[in-house]
Amino acid sequence: MDVELLIGILPQVVIDGLILGFMYALIALGYTMVYGVLEFINFAHSEVFIFGAFVGVEIMLGLKSAGVLERFPWILVLVVVLLAGMLASALLAFTIERVAYRPLRHAPRLIPLISAIGVSFFLQDVIRLTESIWRNAFNLVYPTIESLNVRLEITETIDVSIKSLVVIVAALLMLWALHALVNRTKVGTAIRAVAEDQAAASLMGINVNRIISLTFVIGGAMGGAAGVLFGVQYGLINPYTGFIPGLKAFTAAVLGGIGNIPGAMLGGLVLGLLEAFAASYLSLLTGGAFGAEYKDIFAFSILILILIFRPKGLLGEVVRERA
């Protein structure tokens, strides 16, 4: 085994892992916040995420065909696309909750969960249908912005592209903003109160329905941002791309302790890094017998192990435990 090679690629693996990890962290927030408030797995969140990516790609393709994509400063384009993706996903998440979950809030637990799976499948094909009619294609590629693809050399063998840095910075900014929102504002306090005890919160004059909607909106916005960043980073998207990252982000949320916001961030990073390691090293370590295809199995095995041995995750369950 070539130990030098193993060590040589390590920094690159770490960078890849961090990017993936931040992506998972952003998506995981949507799962964890909703779970914290409703104890419910929002299965359709993976489509909320990919919807953001599609809104993003549509805007960028629109700008491109208008011939202005490269003329605007890339920061401006990125901010606009990011905001649009967030807004669209937030709206979608809000609508899903109103239409498909709220009528079922007092039904047995299985019922809303099945409804959520249905929404997830339905949305995948709605996106496909829309894009098929609109563009006669549903595998779309984010147009490249040259200045984002510039690679900065850190050492001779390691480099990182500007867009990767942008993804990391944007993710960090958003995570920080959310953290501040939940912990330092009145709305955040209300969210935590509803997560702790809905009945008590409503007695204290908090509009529980509005807070639940808000949770979906915030989680949706984070998912939409993740979608745009995903598109910018990896390029190719299709209506079904959201599913696996969604599942992994949920794993990340469980890993960090479902319902726990910093936990989702930590879980996302840990999972992203582990997966990057698995993708790069599995093949090397097993002499090519097991390749990068097994990284998904690796992630699910982590999920199963965590659930069995430490079901409360790394940082413990539920928003309230972290005052």
Added chain:
Amino acid sequence: MRGARVIRRPLVAIPLSVLLLIVSGAAVASFPRSVLAFLLFQGAILFIYLAAMPGYLRAALLAVALLVMMPIIGAYNVYYLEIATQVGIFAALALGLNIVVGLAGLLDLGYVAFFAVGAYSWAIFGSPHANQIFGGGFPLAPGWFYLFIFVGLAVAALAGVLLGLPVLRLHGDYLAIVTLGFGEVIRVLANNLDKPINFTNGPKGITPINRPPVPFGLPYAEYSYFLVLLIVLVVIVVNRRLEDSHIGRAWEAIREDQVAAQAMGVPLVRAKLLAFACGASFAGVMGVVFAAKQVFINPESFTFLESIGVLAMVILGGMGSIPGAVLGATIVTVLNLQVLKGLSLWLNELKNAGVVILGYPLADLPTQLEPAKYERMIFGVILVVMMIFRPQGFLPARRRQREIEVTAEEHKTVTV
């Protein structure tokens, strides 16, 4: 509703059933390519099931429809027989999942994995593929197929227990996610276990898989129809017997309130494992049959989409309801195989014929727009709409009086 009342009056319902059966049979015979005619035939079968009539008459009419008319229809148009066989395969799957989800209330989202386990067990040994693993001596003779029905059952049940042991302690929602993960794991394994040792031949799949020897010189399509029908009947009987026993009651109790169930002496993990294993074994058996019927299998047949499809069947018919599972399997399979594909074909014909609607030439429709590809939308709509408007399904599980020693008098009070 008028229709509902007609169905409850034997004097009207019986002649109507016979008439429907004859008319639909004639319709299928005269329009062998019509989707609607075949749907009418299926509707007639459903009508017979629902209509008020003595049990022996119902059984006789159903037997005529399924054992006589269907094979004859199939002799004219094999495609219908193929659909009926598919419906049967999915009915067995739905009945298996119905035990897990409907009776025991455990949401299993990776159910199709057990189907895959059964299918691959025969695919590997019933084809020359096993030579790559063991060096030679394969495929096994077609007659081994019958033994492998039991092998598939056992292997799938074992897989169910192995998965269930660690995960059945988990809380409901987590169970859903973990079983989903398990389904994906099995699919990824099927896709990638072509190295270091070639077990599954990866995405290329395995072919040719041996078919069982056919008795009485029947055409193979007819034979698989009868085989599947027989298995479905066995599955229904097994399901019934489980349901009407302390085992089935324990499952339902777990679904209703697992703390109380355990406090009343139901060993939770053992009961859930049994549910998992039973559900899995049905899928395993059908997997073996499926592999032989298709001659070729690859991982594409065992995706998450299939698991959700089977779930949609259970939900549509009604969780915990045996006739519901069969109805659900019929509707969903027919939607997928006939209605969506039919729409695609129809749309293409219209395009090619240069039809113009409201000034819009259909030929200008995007080529990517293929109705046949929108299974997920169908499943999704079924799941959401049913959960919101009719969570008990179309043929809800009836509170039957399951007493074995029912007295004649009580018998009359049973609502039909």
Added chain:
Amino acid sequence: MLFAAKGITKRFGGLTAVKDVDFTLEGGIAAIIGPNGAGKTTLFNVFTGLYTPDGGEVKLDEHSLIGLRPDEITALGVCRTFQNIRLFKAMTAIENVLVGMHARVELGLWDVLARGPRFRAVEGEAWRTARTLLERVGLGRQLHTEARHLPYGDQRRLELARALASKPRLLLLDEPTAGMTGSEARQLMGLLRGFVADSGLGIVLIEHNMRVVMEVSDRVTVLDHGEKIAEGTPREVQTNARVIEAYLGRRGAHSAAP
């Protein structure tokens, strides 16, 4: 000694719900009373294996119950009802009772699948027993009514029948008369006495209705703040100074509201 619990302690985080409580029963009917939050239900949950105590020993006929699962404890002969009624709501009354027999059914998977004479005999007997039990608690006419459609008092009686179906040697009833009228409660107590007389079963009640407690119990145990503050015959307990303080001092009522 039928049932003996010694030094039971149960903590939740920083809160000690039950502290060093001893409880024994040789037979007959005993009551556990105390203000809300005194730890009565927690004690039941420890006895039936829902909670593992932080300290102490629970024995049924010298057989330790600590570390056993609830279903194993039921199989050994301790069964219970719940304060907030936990019936299998979508199942009929008789099906609920049949589930209660689960631990006593000696049929395997094969018996069920083969449905031979043995299955028919056992299953038939189970239905007959279940019917008799339901008739005895006054639900003979509601055998096939879904549990959720039964009135409140009937649900309590059904829960009792379900617990009895497991043929317990010790029956733990958590507020069995809650929500019943005075005469219904008296009737129920008569029924319980009948069961004790017939099968020598021991019963422990958690009860707020003092009239019921004083009439029916052979012995009364009083908990307050997780500790046992008194024990004895109903008369002894009624005149105990600490009991009067615990009730009157804080709640100001003779017979606490149900």
